Amino acid sequence: MAAMTTRGAAAVLATALAALALLGAAVSGxxxxxxxxxxxxxxxxxxxxxxxxxSARFSFAGSNTLALQIRQGAPADVFATAAPNWTxxxxxxxxxxxxxxxxxxxxxxxxxxxxxxxxxSVYDLDRSGIKLVVAxxxxxxxxxxxxxxxxxxxxxxxxxxxxQEADVKDVLGKVALGQADAGFVYVTDARVAAxxxxxxxxxxxxxxxxxxEIAVVKSSDDLAGARAFVKRATGPAGRKILAAAGFRFPKxxxxxxxxxRS
Numbered sequence: 001m002a003a004m005t006t007r008g009a010a011a012v013l014a015t016a017l018a019a020l021a022l023l024g025a026a027v028s029g030x031x032x033x034x035x036x037x038x039x040x041x042x043x044x045x046x047x048x049x050x051x052x053x054x055s056a057r058f059s060f061a062g063s064n065t066l067a068l069q070i071r072q073g074a075p076a077d078v079f080a081t082a083a084p085n086w087t088x089x090x091x092x093x094x095x096x097x098x099x100x101x102x103x104x105x106x107x108x109x110x111x112x113x114x115x116x117x118x119x120x121s122v123y124d125l126d127r128s129g130i131k132l133v134v135a136x137x138x139x140x141x142x143x144x145x146x147x148x149x150x151x152x153x154x155x156x157x158x159x160x161x162x163x164q165e166a167d168v169k170d171v172l173g174k175v176a177l178g179q180a181d182a183g184f185v186y187v188t189d190a191r192v193a194a195x196x197x198x199x200x201x202x203x204x205x206x207x208x209x210x211x212x213e214i215a216v217v218k219s220s221d222d223l224a225g226a227r228a229f230v231k232r233a234t235g236p237a238g239r240k241i242l243a244a245a246g247f248r249f250p251k252x253x254x255x256x257x258x259x260x261r262s
Contacts, residue, residue, distance in 0.1 A: 036053070036055040039079075040059050042062070042140065042168075042212065044168050045060065047192055048241055048247070052233050052241055061166070062138075063081035063140050064138045065166065067081070067087075078214065078217060079214070080102060081140070081212065082168075083210075087099035090215070094218065095218060096217050099215040100213065102212040102213055103242050103249060105188055105247055106186065106210060107148055107186060107207060107210065108190040109199065110172070110197045110198065111175065113196055115198055117130055119182050119200060122203070126156055132158075132183065133180035134184055135184075139165075141168040142165075148206050152203070168189050172189050172192075172193055172197075175197060186210070187246050
């Protein structure tokens with residue numbers, strides 16, 4: 001009888017421990033799901049994304065840097081980039097879910113408010129002695145910059161580059177501080193520092209197609225939360241915030257005309 005009692009007590013204890021383990025796993029899973037999503041986003045989204053979901057955690061940098069970090073296993077839930085090649089490469093390699101369109105942007109040539117070099121046209125960048133700052137060619141804004149110069153027949157202006165930066169915010173900062181005569185950034189970034197900078201118009205024909213994409217990272221501990229962020233960022237609430245900052249979206253198609261009765 002004593003043996004039976006011991007075996008019974010052991011069974012009860014084992015059942016209780018198993019139940020506690022399951023409860024602990026459930027609580028742990030709920031805690032992870034309750035955590036705000038971690039969003040890796042292009043530096044040019046620094047001012048807008050926190051307004052879309054203030055509770056989220058953000059890491060802003062050059063899209064190329066963030067893509068590398070995701071490949072190396074960084075704990076990201078969402079990836080938003082200023083050039084589709086970075087999201088598409090991760091998608092091809094099975095690291096993110098299918099990317100979706102986020103927004104369009106444009107490039108701007110900025111000069112310090114005082115404009116000591118007297119740059120009034122983008123073609124002035126080819127003058128001798130101009131100090132031009134750009135992002136490096138692996139960063140989306142750096143690649144777009146070189147496309148603009150090539151479209152204008154001004155690739156020779158790259159000889160005036162005095163610094164190649166890691167992201168668009170570094171370019172913006174150097175020009176705003178007067179450490180360079182000019183630099184290429186996004187229109188949305190130029191607006192942020194409008195009190196310290198002037199913008200020189202870039203001809204429309206020279207503008208590259210600046211397309212942003214966003215995707216859920218497959219290794220996310222909270223896929224539902226990550227998908228909810230993407231849905232909000234690409235939905236009406238997110239578009240309203242992005243549009244206010246100067247991002248652009250495709251024009252809606254005109255309503256179809258009713259068919260004429262014969």
